[in-house]
Amino acid sequence: MHPNFQRAHFLTAAGSRAGTPPDTGLEVAFAGRSNAGKSSAINRICHQRGLARTSRTPGRTQQLVFFRLDDERRLVDLPGYGFAKVSQAVKAGWQALMEDYLRRRQCLQGLVVVMDIRHPLTDIDRHMLAWGTAAEVPMLVLLTKADKLGRGAVQRQLASVRRELADGGVFVEAFSAASGLGVEAAQARLAAWLGLPETGRG
Secondary structure, three states: OOHHHHOOEEEEEEOOHHHOOOOOOEEEEEEEEOOOOHHHHHHHHOOOOOOOOOOOOOOOOOOEEEEEOOOOEEEEEOOOEOOOOOOHHHHHHHHHHHHHHHHHOOOEEEEEEEEEOOOOOOHHHHHHHHHHHHOOOOEEEEEEOHHHOOHHHHHHHHHHHHHHHHHHOOEEEEOOOOOOOOHHHHHHHHHHHHOOOOOOOO
16 A cells, blocks of 8 residues: 555646646656546545545546645546537637646656557557657556456557557556555556655655
């Protein structure tokens, strides 16, 4: 368990760049398709069940949601993409909000892209990775719901995605909010980006 992440709590939600906290300190953002388990991943990493809102209705997160770790560090839950039953105009607004955040946010230290391990690297996932590359921000891909596959299938998918993304220097880990697979690896990567001790000590 990493106590720094356990201290996370809701700070604010913003529907535009004007509503975001001051662009200071260090942030790591989470992005993913609306049904990929992004909120569950955030909750498991932070050892809290109700930190990020989960819903049976994909696309519920419609703003940039900021969680405070301490005075200098935050996690950011970006709007889920791909499956929300809303108008194209609303989806375009979410896309513009995320792209603006990724391109302009100077305190952004890393981007976690959450993908269902059974259906990774969809076109829209690749688009999100392209945004991260354009923003020159380090990226971690979490292949979620790994508990839904056997161990051999998990390893094959992990190896396949790692091979495909190797040239971009993207980190890739298998992850399960249910079993805890990959939680420590994700915490270690986030801790490095946020300048936290990996053990949570000190």
